[in-house]
Amino acid sequence: xxxxxxxxxxxxxxxxxxxxxxxxxxxxxxxxxxxxxxxxxxxxxxxxxxxxxxxxxxxxxxxxxxxxxxxxxxxxxxxxxxxxxxxxxxxxxxxxxxxxxxxxxxxxxxxxxxxxxxxxxxxxxxxxxxxxxxxxxxxxxxxxx
Numbered sequence: 001x002x003x004x005x006x007x008x009x010x011x012x013x014x015x016x017x018x019x020x021x022x023x024x025x026x027x028x029x030x031x032x033x034x035x036x037x038x039x040x041x042x043x044x045x046x047x048x049x050x051x052x053x054x055x056x057x058x059x060x061x062x063x064x065x066x067x068x069x070x071x072x073x074x075x076x077x078x079x080x081x082x083x084x085x086x087x088x089x090x091x092x093x094x095x096x097x098x099x100x101x102x103x104x105x106x107x108x109x110x111x112x113x114x115x116x117x118x119x120x121x122x123x124x125x126x127x128x129x130x131x132x133x134x135x136x137x138x139x140x141x142x143x144x145x
Contacts, residue, residue: 013064018053020076021090030056037072037081037088051087097141107141
């Protein structure tokens with residue numbers, strides 16, 4: 001038989017949602033089923049669980065240690081919280097490229113575009129700068145060729 005506490009933690013993992021950004025102090029009146037990301041300097045009942053996930057239920061607080069790769073949604077900002085070896089990252093999505101409907105829309109970052117210099121005819125200099133910008137946008141996959 002599964003304990004209510006285990007089901008509470010399973011629900012927190014499967015639902016993968018926290019109420020708000022990380023906080024150090026437990027909320028005064030949490031509702032059963034709410035999950036919170038604990039900050040780096042927790043207090044009170046949370047003091048021994050920095051960077052953990054706290055889930056509140058009928059039996060009180062349950063704590064879950066994060067593992068690398070764990071992802072949660074912050075319901076207050078609709079952003080992703082991801083746990084890495086450096087700790088929790090909020091609002092950062094990492095990828096080598098982004099593909100939508102089979103089309104790459106963002107790729108690896110290219111080098112900088114040099115600022116236009118010299119030139120005697122403004123049109124030639126402007127065309128060269130615009131061509132460099134278009135090339136960079138194409139290489140990033142932001143516009144098609």
